[in-house]
Amino acid sequence: xxxxxxxxxxxxxxxxxxxxxxxxxxxxxxxxxxxxxxxxxxxxxxxxxxxxxxxxxxxxxxxxxxxxxxxxxxxxxxxxxxxxxxxxxxxxxxxxxxxxxxxxxxxxxxxxxxxxxxxxxxxxxxxxxxxxxxxxxxxxxxxxxxxxxxxxxxxxxxxxxxxxxxxxxxxxxxxxxxxxxxxxxxxxxxxxxxxxxxxxxxxxxxxxxxxxxxxxxxxxxxxxxxxxxxxxxxxxxxxxxxxxxxxxxxxxxxxxxxxxxxxxxxxxxxxxx
Numbered sequence: 001x002x003x004x005x006x007x008x009x010x011x012x013x014x015x016x017x018x019x020x021x022x023x024x025x026x027x028x029x030x031x032x033x034x035x036x037x038x039x040x041x042x043x044x045x046x047x048x049x050x051x052x053x054x055x056x057x058x059x060x061x062x063x064x065x066x067x068x069x070x071x072x073x074x075x076x077x078x079x080x081x082x083x084x085x086x087x088x089x090x091x092x093x094x095x096x097x098x099x100x101x102x103x104x105x106x107x108x109x110x111x112x113x114x115x116x117x118x119x120x121x122x123x124x125x126x127x128x129x130x131x132x133x134x135x136x137x138x139x140x141x142x143x144x145x146x147x148x149x150x151x152x153x154x155x156x157x158x159x160x161x162x163x164x165x166x167x168x169x170x171x172x173x174x175x176x177x178x179x180x181x182x183x184x185x186x187x188x189x190x191x192x193x194x195x196x197x198x199x200x201x202x203x204x205x206x207x208x209x210x211x212x213x214x215x216x217x218x219x220x221x222x223x224x225x226x227x228x229x230x231x232x233x234x235x236x237x238x239x240x241x242x243x244x245x246x247x248x249x250x251x252x253x254x255x256x257x258x259x260x261x262x263x264x265x266x267x268x269x270x271x272x273x
Contacts, residue, residue, distance in 0.1 A: 016166055134172050
């Protein structure tokens with residue numbers, strides 16, 4: 001284990017948020033300004049999004065980027081009712097390159113899941129960020145495990161990194177699931193020497209951190225149990241603490257002007273950078 005002199009840890013911070021925006025479900029036209037307002041209040045540097053709609057004329061992540069004065073990249077996935085539902089990365093700083101991959105899909109259970117990578121030109125070094133959304137049904141753990149294997153290979157191919165990779169998304173899986181443990185090194189890793197810290201678990205090992213939460217009326221309508229299924233994963237910290245998880249919070253978890261922005265809560269992590 002590397003040791004560093006006292007006081008040598010990096011003190012500057014990077015704020016990263018991940019949020020499933022619930023596509024065009026529910027009162028989506030009213031939810032859109034609530035999402036924009038919530039993100040402005042959260043004031044993250046990097047925003048990973050899932051279930052982002054794009055109808056061909058307008059892309060919601062582009063609209064959010066304009067609202068915030070940020071940059072963005074978008075990856076179309078499924079296309080319900082002819083309108084894309086995909087993943088996006090929105091960044092305070094320019095995005096120098098990006099790449100999209102399709103994730104494993106089982107015949108008869110295809111959900112057209114994708115992942116997007118962005119190399120962000122941060123002020124203190126390039127930041128590798130990934131946003132994804134895995135199959136949603138609880139009995140699809142075997143599919144999600146294959147999708148995690150695809151993700152791991154995708155991430156590994158972007159080496160080397162001076163800043164640890166940041167993997168965000170709606171994984172539709174609980175922390176004890178095999179697919180999550182594949183990422184955190186609690187079972188066999190898909191790629192040797194590629195493991196991540198779960199930001200919420202890192203800071204709050206005994207708190208539930210629900211992101212699918214019956215306090216939200218959109219969730220309560222489904223009679224589902226509370227779950228933590230949205231994550232920010234960060235590779236092990238590098239020299240002087242680059243990538244060290246300093247804080248993690250649940251945000252986007254209250255109504256704005258009477259409107260709940262999404263059916264999911266968002267996760268915000270603060271990292272040394």
